[in-house]
Amino acid sequence: MKLPIYEISKIKDNRIYIKREDLIPFSFGGNKARKALLFLKEIEKGNYDCIVTYGSSSSNHCRIISNMAAMKNLPCCIISPLEIQKVTYNSCMMELFGAEIVYANIENVYDTIQQKLTELTCKGYTPYFIPGGGHGNLGTQAYIECYEEIVEYEKENNIKFDYIFFASGTGTTHAGLVCGKLLHQNSGKIVGISIARKNPRGREIVINSINEYLKSVNRSLPQEVIEEATIFEDRYIVSGYGKKNEHIIETIKEMIVRYGIPMDSTYTGKAFCGMKEYITDCELHNRNILFIHTGGTPLFFDDLYTFSEDNND
Numbered sequence: 001m002k003l004p005i006y007e008i009s010k011i012k013d014n015r016i017y018i019k020r021e022d023l024i025p026f027s028f029g030g031n032k033a034r035k036a037l038l039f040l041k042e043i044e045k046g047n048y049d050c051i052v053t054y055g056s057s058s059s060n061h062c063r064i065i066s067n068m069a070a071m072k073n074l075p076c077c078i079i080s081p082l083e084i085q086k087v088t089y090n091s092c093m094m095e096l097f098g099a100e101i102v103y104a105n106i107e108n109v110y111d112t113i114q115q116k117l118t119e120l121t122c123k124g125y126t127p128y129f130i131p132g133g134g135h136g137n138l139g140t141q142a143y144i145e146c147y148e149e150i151v152e153y154e155k156e157n158n159i160k161f162d163y164i165f166f167a168s169g170t171g172t173t174h175a176g177l178v179c180g181k182l183l184h185q186n187s188g189k190i191v192g193i194s195i196a197r198k199n200p201r202g203r204e205i206v207i208n209s210i211n212e213y214l215k216s217v218n219r220s221l222p223q224e225v226i227e228e229a230t231i232f233e234d235r236y237i238v239s240g241y242g243k244k245n246e247h248i249i250e251t252i253k254e255m256i257v258r259y260g261i262p263m264d265s266t267y268t269g270k271a272f273c274g275m276k277e278y279i280t281d282c283e284l285h286n287r288n289i290l291f292i293h294t295g296g297t298p299l300f301f302d303d304l305y306t307f308s309e310d311n312n313d
């Protein structure tokens with residue numbers, strides 16, 4: 001895939017570039033689309049005939065997986081937390097794609113998934129299970145490929161990115177980018193802006209994903225090298241998943257007005273805003289900085305509705 005990378009503005013005297021993963025040409029794109037394309041290959045290779053996955057009503061992952069299932073005429077079942085049932089553009093699309101939604105209390109999610117897989121197997125299906133958010137080695141692989149596109153851009157344009165920023169959630173995108181950096185022995189820093197998880201747990205999950213991936217391809221690297229390369233920044237999560245403040249809202253408005261780039265308050269807007277604060281807080285100067293736009297366009301429209309309301313929560 002060759003997605004646009006281009007320079008937008010300067011922040012202080014730093015040059016800011018953006019990579020538009022949101023323009024991947026399937027179901028509004030984004031990192032979940034990049035991961036889904038690898039899952040689809042596995043599904044077709046293994047002759048699976050239905051898909052089970054997990055995520056909430058606002059999940060970009062579930063929208064894309066249910067779209068892919070509908071396109072391939074495969075039944076799709078989404079296990080969804082009872083606690084988060086808000087109607088969103090993503091949930092409307094899941095319905096449109098005919099996904100079966102099974103609600104479960106968060107603590108019963110694992111059991112509900114197992115039950116569903118057993119039930120489908122008993123009915124004669126061969127279900128393919130995709131972890132929430134496309135977490136796992138295939139998701140990591142997808143973001144090594146993204147990193148390789150960045151390396152290609154650097155070579156073609158004779159530039160080196162000193163920093164790469166993006167929204168880090170389940171940590172799979174983060175793990176892939178760090179694996180890419182380590183396998184290419186590049187010096188640029190990869191900074192995941194956490195959108196929900198705190199340290200030390202959030203960072204440990206990324207490190208575990210990196211180790212798991214390297215093991216699966218029979219590679220090993222010293223732990224201290226992996227540790228040093230994994231920067232998980234938890235200062236900009238506001239008060240948790242999906243929570244926003246006025247800086248994030250201002251960032252989203254500015255990005256669409258000045259550049260025509262849609263962002264959202266859960267992922268990309270929060271991460272871009274976090275990056276701006278990081279640049280100030282860490283006094284970055286005269287650097288080449290790349291922001292990876294990881295998608296989530298339907299969430300931009302969910303946010304747009306709330307901009308005219310007084311209550312921004």
Ligand SMILES: *Cc1c(COP(=O)(O)O)cnc(C)c1O
Nearest residue numbers: 169170171172173267294295296
């Ligand atoms: C899921 C998601 C992320 C986080 O990706 P992970 O691989 O889960 O860390 C970032 N941005 C958007 C738009 C997402 O949907």
